[in-house]
Amino acid sequence: MTTTTTRPRGVILHVLDLRPVLATVPLGEGESxxxxxxxxxxCDSGDTLxxxxxxxxxxxxxxxxxxxxxxxxxxxxxxxxxxxxLATLTFDEVRVLPRGEEIDLADLVRVHNDRLExxxxxxxxxxxxxx
Numbered sequence: 001m002t003t004t005t006t007r008p009r010g011v012i013l014h015v016l017d018l019r020p021v022l023a024t025v026p027l028g029e030g031e032s033x034x035x036x037x038x039x040x041x042x043c044d045s046g047d048t049l050x051x052x053x054x055x056x057x058x059x060x061x062x063x064x065x066x067x068x069x070x071x072x073x074x075x076x077x078x079x080x081x082x083x084x085x086l087a088t089l090t091f092d093e094v095r096v097l098p099r100g101e102e103i104d105l106a107d108l109v110r111v112h113n114d115r116l117e118x119x120x121x122x123x124x125x126x127x128x129x130x131x
Contacts, residue, residue, distance in 0.1 A: 007120060011127045013041035013103040014051065017098035021087050030076045036083070041108050042099065043127055049091055052125070055117025056109035059110055066090050075086065 014052050018035055033126040037053040042048075047050050052058035067090075070083030089097075105127065109120040 007067075008124055009104050009106045010104050011043075011124055013108060014045050014099035015101050015103055015106060016040045016042050016051070016094075017100050018069070021086065021089070022071065023069055025085055027073065027077075031073050032037065033061055033071050033073050033085075034080075035071060038123075039103075039108070040069075041103055041105075042094065042097075044095065046078050049095060051068065051094060052105070052123055054108055054110050056116050056123060058123055060096050061089075061091050067105070074122075099106040 016039070018038070018040065022033045027033060037055050037057065040051055040053050042049065042051055049061045050058055051061055059065065061065060062115065066088050069079070069087040069089060071085040071087055072080035072082070073084040074080035102129070105124060109116055111117070
């Protein structure tokens with residue numbers, strides 16, 4: 001079985017701080033907003049910007065392909081099952097989001113099954129070739 005310690009390492013990303021986006025969500029009494037599949041991390045190599053989630057699903061963000069982020073809203077004690085809002089973030093908006101800690105791609109993508117492992121390997125190849 002694959003573990004994060006047996007994966008190739010060295011692709012360092014930065015965790016995106018999505019609090020500024022979540023702060024714009026209109027909430028009712030006792031509600032909170034969150035995103036699914038987080039954390040999200042960013043690879044910014046100058047002209048190219050990638051966002052990847054913990055499932056190993058990712059996107060190249062361009063002017064023609066913005067980052068669509070589903071935002072879930074739930075009352076305390078309940079779980080949201082579908083996004084209530086969609087934040088569409090442009091290349092420039094994603095680039096200026098605050099960034100948190102560094103994280104290796106091997107640690108970002110969770111270990112669960114072959115699908116996630118294939119996602120990890122695809123992004124590992126893509127990002128090591130982009131350097």
